[in-house]
Amino acid sequence: MSAAMIKEFRLPDLGEGLTESEILSWKVAVGDTVELNQVIAEVETAKAVVELPSPFAGTVAALHEQPGSVVEVGKPIVSFEVDDAGAAPSGAAAPAAAAGNADDASAAPAAPPAPKREATLVGYGAAVEQGGHPTRRQRNLPAAAAAPAAATVPVRAAVPAAANAPAAVVESERPSERPRSTPPVRKLARDLGVDLTQLSGSGAGGLITREDVQHFAEGAAAPASAGVPATAGRETRTPIKGVRKYTAAAMVQSAFTAPHVTEFLTVDVTAAMELLERLKASRTFQGYKLTPLTLAAKAVLIALKRNPTLNSRWDDAAQEIVQFNYVNLGIAAATPRGLTVPNIKDADAMGLLELSAALSELTETARAGKTTPAELAGGTISITNIGVFGIDAGTPILNPGEAAIVALGAVRKAPWVHNDELAVRQVMSLSLSFDHRLVDGEQGSRFLADVGAILSDPGMVLTMV
Template sequence: MIREFRLPDLGEGLTESEILSWRVAEGQLVTLNQVIAEVETAKAVVELPSPFEGVVARLHEAEGTVVEVGKPIISFDVIDTDVPVPAEPEPQRRQPTLVGYGAEPDRAGRPARRARRGLAAPAEPTPPAPARAPSPAAAPAPAAAPAPAAVITDAPVRERPRSTPPVRKLARDLGIDLALLTGTGPQGRILRADVEAARLADRGRSGESVTAETAVPPVVADAPHLGQGREERIPIAGIRKHTAAAMVSSAFTAPHATVFLTVDVTASMQLLEKLRSRKEYDGVRLTPLVLAAKAVCLALRRHPELNARWDEPAREIVRYRYVNLGIAAATPRGLMVPNIKDAQDLGLRELALAISDLARTAREGRTPPAALSGGTVSISNVGVFGVDAGTPILNPGEAAILALGAVRSQPWEYEGGIALRQVTTLSLSFDHRLVDGAEGAAFLRDIGDVLAEPAMVLAMD
């Protein structure tokens, strides 16, 4: 019996997703909950589990295609007709979210990888060719013509290197065979950096000089789009598309105001050094961001008006009694702001671990959609880029965002004289509908007091 699987709503009412890679091929036997595809929403990369057990009858969409929620993406010839069938989506309604189904791992504990389409063994066995190791200097052999129909077989098949469409295009433009590369990304995914490194290695072997101008290879785009190749056109999709829409909505919906405060944080930096020497903080990454996050949670107790949102349809101000602390993270896929749930209940050590895990997960592209929604207030650590200050744009639905600048040694007034101190600048943007200037300034002053003298937390109610 043929069953269609339609692209489900992967959370937060998203209307479309891009198929990054298929993990199965037509004619392949698939088990229930086996990962069949990797898709990219406007917020995260998500693995889709199979709702059926059977043989893949048809892949409706190609890799790199943006598909609307509710459209068929794959059909199965179902083996067990007693397996529950997801209901067809009704107009204006969403299918159940499939996020949370576990992927079927291989013996090494990794999700199963799909075989490359068109390279399955033929139905009639042929004598195997003598095995020989591939030579890096040899030109890649021409690809075999695809078989008229895929055949299930126990013979070994060649796996397609895992990568995203932009990386595959870059490899084609630079003449790099992805089959010869070892990916350094999650689950062995080949990253752009891997392709660039291979290109540099090829230049080194050929005797071509590598300079600052040639260290990062240019992206050569298709001639019809770029003429002489002096421009590059990049599709607006995925994280970039979502971020742009969210920032435009925020900037033109919430009236932003920003206040600044420069603080002597020498005492905080000394505290971090002391904590790093303690056994309970062994292996914990302690940074100024961790102290700033704790200071924000403490200051919100005294200034709940900054932990709120403006509900226009209900004509109400919603104040939260919890803190879902967003941490802006720059990733290869664009800016993301995952949040730490109930950050107000975490001690300094737990907060540091949560921030480290959040950043690592974001860089690896494994941030779940749930972590990207429900934030109440955010921090942007622009100091890691060597920036002193900025005017951050509010995350949509939040009343405040703090930008933490770089910590620098500079002359500062100290105890009636001039001394070399550790100094940083804090920038606070807030929604002027919810927070007036005096409230925003008082909140920022409390954060600054904690960072200037951490013992001040003992005096805060």
């Protein structure tokens, strides 16, 4: 007869070294019977909304966090009562030290070393290889998160939800030991001139978080607690968190790290718009959504082959310029949760038909709030289509880690000199921002001129490929 066990599920790292997530909603309640990989919760990271699947089949014994709570990676969020026979999927996690009452504490076995690879559950885990180049990343987790995501506890040793806490790794304090934090937090500290040895971490196991660094820099004694929108008098205050918080931090970091240069080019796109109408009427593209963005995206991909320096990034730690031999094309998308920039993997290998389908899928997924962290990671160059808002030009800020971003203005009918005569033509303004550490003015100008030439006369592609 199988013995019942309590399994704790700790919040995993959902990608890109993120240290916390907000519980948006629970899809289960205490007492519910769940199946393996059944969606049990919806959480929001700093980049996306993610559905969490259950790593076990069993009964929900306790929910340790309420909707709206911001939870550190590695902290228990739910406990399951499962049969010993079907407790965990193969390779899901190794048992951790039992967390019990005071009488059982001395008898609890020591936790075995954490496995080299984390459990890969539905929706997250080690990234698969894309288009022949690896996207798998080694994650630098806080100590509490380095423990297995699911811990085994005997039923008789179960404790109330309020008393459950992640098992902390106790280390001797050594003056020369580097303060515990993640690489993004250490970089933020360097940018703000904060000495991490002066901080006490508020995260799990003493982990120093971004909020600790930011509030120390601002002279605050402790991180501000999360709250809800509050209206007082004639103003409404909304807590800065989730996607909005991440986007703001990323834009500030980009603006003050990469020296931006922006160039503008207004072109006659009448020929491109006429081509677009012919393609829409053709049998080949029936059922596909074709827009000026579709043609502009293809023009950018073609121009990159002639100007590859714009498809690169600056690796400050290694003091190297990394040039990508593939293109993950980012498309800025306005969503109810804020600005996101999902990217199309290996867009350079796609024909116009495939690119059109990928753009439609990306847009629909972003609007539905279903973009995954994997779809947001690994971009190499981006496009922002401000023309859909009736805007002609702007100075876009680089997506962090990328060398260039192109802004597409609105297509408008305007007086234009065509064949030495004044005529009404369809024109568009292109804006290109680039990192001047990576891209010289000549390289940026040639790239923008190539994009403009293709949109002015699509036949020019024959001279470029």
